Amino acid sequence: MPLFKVSIGKFKQLSSVQSIVLFYVTAIMVSTIILSMPFFLREGVSVSLIDTMFTAISAISVTGLTVVPTDLTFNVPGYFALAFILQFGGIGIMTLGTTIYILLGKKIGIRGRQLISVDQNRSTLQGLVRLMLKILSTIIVIEFIGTVLLSLRYLYYFDTWQEAWIQGFFAAVSATTNAGFDITGNSLLPFSGDYFVQLVNMTLLVLGAIGFPVLIEVQQWFFDKKDHRNRFRFSTFTKLTTTTFFILVVVGAVLIYLIERRHFFSDQSGLSAFFYSLFQSITTRNGGLQTMEMTSFQAPTLMVLSFLMFIGASPSSVGGGVRTTTFAIMLLAIFHYAKGHSAIKVFKREIARQDVLRSFIVITTAFMLCLTAIFIMSITEPFTNMEIAFEVFSAFGTTGLSLGITESLSVIGKLVIMVMMFVGRIGIFSFLFLIRGKTTKDLYKYPEAKMIIG
Amino acid sequence: MPLFKVSIGKFKQLSSVQSIVLFYVTAIMVSTIILSMPFFLREGVSVSLIDTMFTAISAISVTGLTVVPTDLTFNVPGYFALAFILQFGGIGIMTLGTTIYILLGKKIGIRGRQLISVDQNRSTLQGLVRLMLKILSTIIVIEFIGTVLLSLRYLYYFDTWQEAWIQGFFAAVSATTNAGFDITGNSLLPFSGDYFVQLVNMTLLVLGAIGFPVLIEVQQWFFDKKDHRNRFRFSTFTKLTTTTFFILVVVGAVLIYLIERRHFFSDQSGLSAFFYSLFQSITTRNGGLQTMEMTSFQAPTLMVLSFLMFIGASPSSVGGGVRTTTFAIMLLAIFHYAKGHSAIKVFKREIARQDVLRSFIVITTAFMLCLTAIFIMSITEPFTNMEIAFEVFSAFGTTGLSLGITESLSVIGKLVIMVMMFVGRIGIFSFLFLIRGKTTKDLYKYPEAKMIIG
Ligand SMILES: [K+]
Numbered sequence A, B: 001m002p003l004f005k006v007s008i009g010k011f012k013q014l015s016s017v018q019s020i021v022l023f024y025v026t027a028i029m030v031s032t033i034i035l036s037m038p039f040f041l042r043e044g045v046s047v048s049l050i051d052t053m054f055t056a057i058s059a060i061s062v063t064g065l066t067v068v069p070t071d072l073t074f075n076v077p078g079y080f081a082l083a084f085i086l087q088f089g090g091i092g093i094m095t096l097g098t099t100i101y102i103l104l105g106k107k108i109g110i111r112g113r114q115l116i117s118v119d120q121n122r123s124t125l126q127g128l129v130r131l132m133l134k135i136l137s138t139i140i141v142i143e144f145i146g147t148v149l150l151s152l153r154y155l156y157y158f159d160t161w162q163e164a165w166i167q168g169f170f171a172a173v174s175a176t177t178n179a180g181f182d183i184t185g186n187s188l189l190p191f192s193g194d195y196f197v198q199l200v201n202m203t204l205l206v207l208g209a210i211g212f213p214v215l216i217e218v219q220q221w222f223f224d225k226k227d228h229r230n231r232f233r234f235s236t237f238t239k240l241t242t243t244t245f246f247i248l249v250v251v252g253a254v255l256i257y258l259i260e261r262r263h264f265f266s267d268q269s270g271l272s273a274f275f276y277s278l279f280q281s282i283t284t285r286n287g288g289l290q291t292m293e294m295t296s297f298q299a300p301t302l303m304v305l306s307f308l309m310f311i312g313a314s315p316s317s318v319g320g321g322v323r324t325t326t327f328a329i330m331l332l333a334i335f336h337y338a339k340g341h342s343a344i345k346v347f348k349r350e351i352a353r354q355d356v357l358r359s360f361i362v363i364t365t366a367f368m369l370c371l372t373a374i375f376i377m378s379i380t381e382p383f384t385n386m387e388i389a390f391e392v393f394s395a396f397g398t399t400g401l402s403l404g405i406t407e408s409l410s411v412i413g414k415l416v417i418m419v420m421m422f423v424g425r426i427g428i429f430s431f432l433f434l435i436r437g438k439t440t441k442d443l444y445k446y447p448e449a450k451m452i453i454g
C-alpha cells in the first residue's frame, strides 16, 4: 500500500500548526454530524447543511453567532450536546485530547506535546501534561460553582427545578467558555434587572477570557505557603495581559456610558446604566452574552464595541481576536518609538524585537482580513457597512454580538463569517503559517536598500 | 533681552521635524491672512475665520477639501493667490525656501540642509541644493506644458482667451501639485466626456504624486549619454515605489469597474467606463480632482477609494497618506514572515529591519488616528459612518474627495479634518516626533520577557 505510506509520511511532515488546523476541521465536521442528528432536534425542525455547519463552527470557535434560534431548534439532549461542543471548543481540542489520553493511560510523545504547545500558544514544553489537567480541573470547578449559583437563582424564574438546572448549567458553560450561546431565546435580556445573575455571569466571562496562564499563576500564588507568598512573582506576561484586559474593560464601560448617557441611558438609574455599561464592555472581551439589544446603541458606541471585539481576549484563553498582549505591545512599541527609545520596556522587562514585529504583523494582517470580509459582504449583503463591520469584527473576535443580521445573511455572507470565526479562533499566527506552504531556507543575502517611509 | 535669548536658544534645540512643523504652521497663518484679504475676495463675499483657516490648511497641505465654493468666493487675483499657495504647499516650503535663499545669493548652512532633508524625507544631504533647483525647474516645466495644452483646449469651452488661460493655468497647477482645488465650480465634471483634458490631467496628477526622486532618476536616465544608458540603474526605492504606485492604480481601476459595471456604468460605453474607472483610481493616488460625483458610487466602491486614499502617494511627492513604500513594505513583511524567511527581499535588495518596524508603526498609528477622528465625528456630525470615514481618509491622504459633507461640518468636525490634513501632509513619522517631547537615552537594560502573541 504505497499510497497509504505516502499519506502517513505527508502527515508527519505537516507542521504543528497545520495539524492543529486539521484537528479543528475534524472537530467541526464531527460537530456538524452531531448537530444534524434528528435525535437532538425538536420535532418538526429541519436545518439546512450550511446552517448546521455554521452552528458547528460557531460552537467550536465559541463565537455564539447563530443562524437558527438555539432554543427553538434543539431539544434538551441537543442542549447538552451543544454544551459539550462548547466545552470542547472552549478549552481547546488539544487540552481535552491530552486529558483523554492521560485518562486512557497512554503516554504523550514529544509531538503530542508540541501540538498542545502551539494550540495554547505556550512557549515552554515543561510540565505541559500537568498543566492541561490543571486547566481542565480549574474550568470544571468554575463551571460547577457557576451552575450552582445560577440554578438556585433561576428557581425564581422557571417553573420546575429541572428547567432551572438545565438553564443554569447551560448558562454557566456558555459564560465560562465565553461561547455566547443561550437557550433563553434572548441572551441575558430577561435578567437585565437582575444584578446577581449579571455579577455571576461577568465573573465567569472574565475567568474564561483572562487566559489560563493567568489563572494558573493566581492559583499558585493563592495556594502558596504564607512565607513563600511574599516572594512569589507574577510573570511579565500575566502582568501585561491582565493590566490590558482590565484597562480595556474600564475604558469600554466609560466610553459606552459617556456616549449613551443622553440616549439609551437617559431614562435609566445610575446603577442600571453602570451595569449596562460594564456588562456590555466585558462581553466584548469575548463572551457575546448581552443584557440589551445592540441595535439600541448609537453609531459611536457600535464603533467602540467593534474595536474592542477586534482586540478580543487574552492569549491562551477561550477567546479570539488579535489578543490583548498583541494590542498592548503595539501601543508600547509606538509609544517607545515616538519617544526615541531603542528598546521596549514594561514591568522592568524588555519585549523581544521578534515579538514586536510579530504583534504588528498579526494586527495588520487581521485588520486587512476583516476589511476584505467587510468588502465582500458589502457587495453580497443588503445591509449597511456598520451592520456588516460589526458582524465581521464580532466573528473574528469570536464574540458573537450582532446587530441582528446573522439569520438573514446570504450563503456567501455565511461562508465569509464562518471563515472569520475559524481564523479568529485558530489565531492569525496559525493562519499565516497555514497558508505559507513549503518553507524555503534563506541561503543567500542581498545588500540593504535605502527606503523612504511615511 | 534675556527672554529673546531664551527663545532663540529653544528654537535651536528644536529638532528638525519640529522646525518643519513650525514652518508649516507659519505658512498656514500667512496663507490665512492672505486668503482673508478683501482684495482677493469677490464683492459682497465674507468668510468666517475658521473657514478661511480651513481653506488655508487645505491649500498648504494640497488636500482640496473646501468649506466655501472656491470659484464663487475668490476673484481672479484670489485665484492667483491660491495657485501660489498651492505651489508653495505642494513643492514643499523647504524646497521653495531653499531656492529663494539661493536666488538671494545666500549660502545654506548644514541646518538648512537638514530641514529640507527631513521635509522631503531624503536620507542623504549630498547635492541637496542642486536637487531643490531640479525639483523646482521640473515642476515648472511640467506645469508650463500643462497650462499650454489645457488653455488651448479650453478655448472650446470658454468665451474669452483670458478665461481659457486662467482656467488652464489654475487647472495645471492644481493637477501637478495634486491640490484638487478647482475654479470651474464642479471639479472636472464639465469635461467628463473630454478624454484629451482627462489624459492631460491624469498625466499631471501622476507626475506630481509619483515622487521627486523618481522624476529625477527618470530625468537622469533620459538625458544620460547613449552608451551610459544601458549601465544606468534605477534605485530600489524608485523601483518599489513606482511598481506599487501603478499596481494600486490598476487594482483600483479594475475594482471600480467590476463593482460599478451593473450600477453607475450600466448605461455607459466601454470607453467611458474605462476613463471613469481609471481617472477615479488615479485621483485617489492623491489628486482629488473628479470626473463624476462620488455619491454616484456604491458602498463597496467607496470602501476601495477610502483604502486607496489612506495609502496615499509616493514618499517625497506632493501627496499625503501613509505613502506607497510604507504599504508595500508592510505587505512584503507579512508575506516573507508567513513564508518563514528571515529577511525581506525585493528587487535583489534587502529591506532594513528598522524600515520594516517603521512601516508598521506608521500604518498602525495612522489608522488609529483616522479611527479616532471618525469616532469623534460620529458623535458630533449628523452624517453616516461611511460619509465621515470617506471624509477622514480623504483628509489624511490629502486627497480632497468628499461625499459632499465638508461644507456642512460642525466646528469640531472642521477642526478634526484640519488636524487630519495637517498630519497627512507632514506625515505620521514627523507627527510622532512632534509629540514625543524630550528624548531620553537608554542607559539601562532589562532582561527580555516571554510573550504570547496572536
Ligand atoms: K463568544
Ligand SMILES: [K+]
Binding pocket: B062, B063, B064, B178, B179, B180, B286, B287, B288, B398, B399, B400
Ligand atoms: K489633493
